Amino acid sequence: MNAPTHASTAFEHSPPHEPVAGESLLEVRDLKKHFPVVEGVVFQRAVGQVKAVDGVSFSIRKGETLGLVGESGCGKTTTGRCVLQLERPTSGEIVFDGVNLEELPDQELIAWRRKIQVIFQDPYSSLNPRMKIGTMLDEPMRIHGIESNPSRRRRRIAELLEICGLPEKFADRYPHEMSGGQRQRVGIARALSLNPEFIVCDEAVSALDVSIQAQVINLLEDLRHEFDLTYLFIAHDLSVVHHLCNRVAVMYLGKIVELADSKELFGNPMHPYTKALLSAVPIPDPVVEAKRAHQTLKGEVPSPMNPPPGCVFHPRCQLAVEGCSRSEPELRELRPGHWVACTQVS
Amino acid sequence: MSKLLEVQDLHTRFHTTEGVVRAVDGISYDVSEGETVAIVGESGCGKSVGAMSILRLIPKPPGEIVEGSRILFAGEDLLSMDDDRIRHIRGGQISMVFQEPMTSLNPVLTIGLQLTETMMLHLGLDQAAADRRAIELLEMVGIGEAERRLRQYPHHFSGGMRQRVMIALALSCRPRLIIADEPTTALDVTIQAQILELMRTLTHQMGVALIIITHNLGVVARYAERVIVMYAGKIVETGTAEQIYHRPRHPYTIGLLKSVPRMDMARGKRLQPIEGQPPDLTRLGEGCPYRPRCAWAEDRCERSTPALENVGEGQIAACFNHRALADKESLAV
Numbered sequence: 001m002n003a004p005t006h007a008s009t010a011f012e013h014s015p016p017h018e019p020v021a022g023e024s025l026l027e028v029r030d031l032k033k034h035f036p037v038v039e040g041v042v043f044q045r046a047v048g049q050v051k052a053v054d055g056v057s058f059s060i061r062k063g064e065t066l067g068l069v070g071e072s073g074c075g076k077t078t079t080g081r082c083v084l085q086l087e088r089p090t091s092g093e094i095v096f097d098g099v100n101l102e103e104l105p106d107q108e109l110i111a112w113r114r115k116i117q118v119i120f121q122d123p124y125s126s127l128n129p130r131m132k133i134g135t136m137l138d139e140p141m142r143i144h145g146i147e148s149n150p151s152r153r154r155r156r157i158a159e160l161l162e163i164c165g166l167p168e169k170f171a172d173r174y175p176h177e178m179s180g181g182q183r184q185r186v187g188i189a190r191a192l193s194l195n196p197e198f199i200v201c202d203e204a205v206s207a208l209d210v211s212i213q214a215q216v217i218n219l220l221e222d223l224r225h226e227f228d229l230t231y232l233f234i235a236h237d238l239s240v241v242h243h244l245c246n247r248v249a250v251m252y253l254g255k256i257v258e259l260a261d262s263k264e265l266f267g268n269p270m271h272p273y274t275k276a277l278l279s280a281v282p283i284p285d286p287v288v289e290a291k292r293a294h295q296t297l298k299g300e301v302p303s304p305m306n307p308p309p310g311c312v313f314h315p316r317c318q319l320a321v322e323g324c325s326r327s328e329p330e331l332r333e334l335r336p337g338h339w340v341a342c343t344q345v346s
Numbered sequence: 347m348s349k350l351l352e353v354q355d356l357h358t359r360f361h362t363t364e365g366v367v368r369a370v371d372g373i374s375y376d377v378s379e380g381e382t383v384a385i386v387g388e389s390g391c392g393k394s395v396g397a398m399s400i401l402r403l404i405p406k407p408p409g410e411i412v413e414g415s416r417i418l419f420a421g422e423d424l425l426s427m428d429d430d431r432i433r434h435i436r437g438g439q440i441s442m443v444f445q446e447p448m449t450s451l452n453p454v455l456t457i458g459l460q461l462t463e464t465m466m467l468h469l470g471l472d473q474a475a476a477d478r479r480a481i482e483l484l485e486m487v488g489i490g491e492a493e494r495r496l497r498q499y500p501h502h503f504s505g506g507m508r509q510r511v512m513i514a515l516a517l518s519c520r521p522r523l524i525i526a527d528e529p530t531t532a533l534d535v536t537i538q539a540q541i542l543e544l545m546r547t548l549t550h551q552m553g554v555a556l557i558i559i560t561h562n563l564g565v566v567a568r569y570a571e572r573v574i575v576m577y578a579g580k581i582v583e584t585g586t587a588e589q590i591y592h593r594p595r596h597p598y599t600i601g602l603l604k605s606v607p608r609m610d611m612a613r614g615k616r617l618q619p620i621e622g623q624p625p626d627l628t629r630l631g632e633g634c635p636y637r638p639r640c641a642w643a644e645d646r647c648e649r650s651t652p653a654l655e656n657v658g659e660g661q662i663a664a665c666f667n668h669r670a671l672a673d674k675e676s677l678a679v
């Protein structure tokens with residue numbers, strides 16, 4: 001066993017639920033989502049499990065933006081989908097506004113669903129190709145009883161499109177008649193149409209060009225202030241996360257390896273994976289870029305089906321010592337609000 | 347270096363009920379062997395349509411590549427060759443990585459089948475050789491356990507993994523030109539770095555040319571030799587990465603650079619997006635299309651459209667005021 005050096009033992013086993021003061025809107029406790037891996041076309045049999053999310057805990061205060069970052073395939077989207085109740089967790093709890101969503105009867109869940117909306121990663125596959133944008137925005141508002149008067153709904157659609165920087169006449173277009181970024185903004189308009197309290201943004205701005213991205217980021221911030229919205233912001237673009245998020249959780253292979261206040265995480269990253277991640281971010285300046293040292297991660301991304309024993313990052317870690325392959329490091333609060341799952345840093 | 351691709355006065359339009367969308371409105375550029383050219387510009391400005399026009403992937407109707415446009419690939423006009431020939435070039439000598447991977451991967455075929463099929467077709471490999479190469483390719487793009495992965499379907503892969511499959515597909519037939527439309531937006535930075543390094547190795551060692559369409563100005567800064575800035579279907583500025591970042595000569599380029607969040611800057615500051623909307627491509631009249639959003643706009647910008655002109659050392663910009671902009675040293679920062 002590697003004894004934690006600095007953290008007091010009191011912190012050792014308590015996941016970072018309340019690192020900051022304030023009322024928490026969403027709490028995720030020890031969330032696990034394992035997918036069976038099946039093979040064969042006629043006779044399907046399970047040959048193993050993908051531990052897409054493997055014991056993730058975090059909380060988000062009302063009005064806060066929590067960033068969720070990490071390598072492709074580490075389980076960010078799956079975490080988001082569990083929060084959205086689009087995926088049934090293997091185990092763990094998701095508590096929204098004090099209510100455990102797993103325990104809600106289906107009927108009540110529908111009403112709760114309205115409060116939690118999503119802006120997806122891939123705008124094309126999340127928009128119905130045979131539906132005009134106007135209809136797509138109209139239907140959920142009608143179903144959820146946001147506005148019963150059709151002409152007022154139409155006005156609201158025009159307003160939503162405008163908020164998202166799209167001309168009103170796009171209501172008559174089909175998804176394939178738009179550019180990627182335009183479709184992405186339809187996704188945002190759709191999420192906003194139901195007056196949500198919480199939005200899971202899964203790569204919500206990554207398909208946007210920088211000038212519109214800046215508009216949308218400002219828009220997301222304005223909406224947050226105006227409607228007291230809370231976001232789980234999943235993104236690859238760390239510059240955007242740096243700008244937008246109050247706190248950031250870094251995931252690796254189904255687990256959170258570091259969680260801290262944004263300023264602290266970017267200014268003082270502690271986990272070796274976080275350090276590698278930050279050094280890989282390209283800076284938009286060719287002169288600065290040419291001078292920067294880039295630390296590319298060695299080795300393969302391990303399979304979530306056969307995760308390495310002990311610390312999941314150890315095969316690629318520069319700090320790894322023998323013990324790292326034996327026991328799994330706990331998240332420890334090394335500085336106030338700064339949680340790290342690594343035995344080699346202090 | 348010899349020119350591999352020459353795009354000459356390309357116009358691509360869509361005929362819709364709202365009118366004619368001038369998605370690409372007369373662009374010309376060329377790409378040399380082994381060169382990496384980045385195309386940047388606002389959403390909807392015609393980057394993807396311009397790239398898809400090269401391979402004649404524009405649906406017709408409603409799309410139309412206007413008579414008089416020419417696209418030469420190794421001297422051969424792609425726009426006038428017969429369908430068989432263009433199909434042979436597509437996926438063979440020129441390959442494309444699309445913006446949205448789910449639309450170009452077949453959901454009901456295994457990844458392995460999709461990879462090996464094209465290689466058997468274009469490279470004449472037998473099944474065993476194609477399988478071997480498929481495994482190699484997946485490993486190259488950082489997908490572990492390649493053998494098992496080949497038997498899986500696209501929906502078993504995360505967004506970023508699908509994108510890497512697309513990249514593996516694009517590399518599979520040893521192309522001379524790769525057109526990559528937002529190849530790394532769905533990828534996290536470490537894989538992004540790995541993929542782009544891989545592409546850089548290919549371009550440098552094997553002389554493969556790369557057109558990369560991206561919103562990520564950091565990626566452009568690190569990888570592109572030349573940058574093309576588009577606005578409303580037109581090229582408004584081109585130059586080396588350094589020219590574009592350190593002495594932009596078009597107000598749109600300046601606005602673009604100012605709106606990027608940067609990790610090496612203090613957080614919490616409000617971003618400065620370019621105010622206003624991109625123009626309606628069905629109603630492009632006379633005058634500079636950027637004028638309504640431009641801080642330097644004058645009367646003449648309304649009367650006539652500025653042509654691209656040389657602003658020094660191979661840098662080209664389409665702005666009447668490029669000299670005045672040149673004097674304002676601090677603009678880009």
Ligand SMILES: Nc1ncnc2c1ncn2[C@@H]1O[C@H](COP(=O)(O)OP(=O)(O)OP(=O)(O)O)[C@@H](O)[C@H]1O
Pocket residue numbers: 035036050051052070071072073074075076077078079304501502503504505506507532533534
């Ligand atoms: N329905 C499914 N069946 C089997 N495996 C799945 C399924 N959905 C996701 N996975 C696997 O779970 C893991 C996590 O996927 P997820 O989509 O959550 O990753 P991600 O962090 O969002 O990645 P990206 O950044 O590439 O979008 C991946 O290994 C993926 O292959």
Ligand SMILES: Nc1ncnc2c1ncn2[C@@H]1O[C@H](COP(=O)(O)OP(=O)(O)OP(=O)(O)O)[C@@H](O)[C@H]1O
Pocket residue numbers: 176177178179180181182207209360362367369387388389390391392393394395396408445627
């Ligand atoms: N089938 C179509 N019918 C009508 N208009 C279209 C069609 N396809 C594209 N357009 C229009 O052509 C313009 C250029 O689209 P394109 O996809 O090239 O944009 P882009 O620069 O790639 O944008 P993004 O960065 O958002 O992907 C857009 O304004 C779009 O609305």
Ligand SMILES: [Mg+2]
Pocket residue numbers: 076077078121202504505506
């Ligand atoms: Mg994802």
Ligand SMILES: [Mg+2]
Pocket residue numbers: 179180393394395445527
């Ligand atoms: Mg595009």
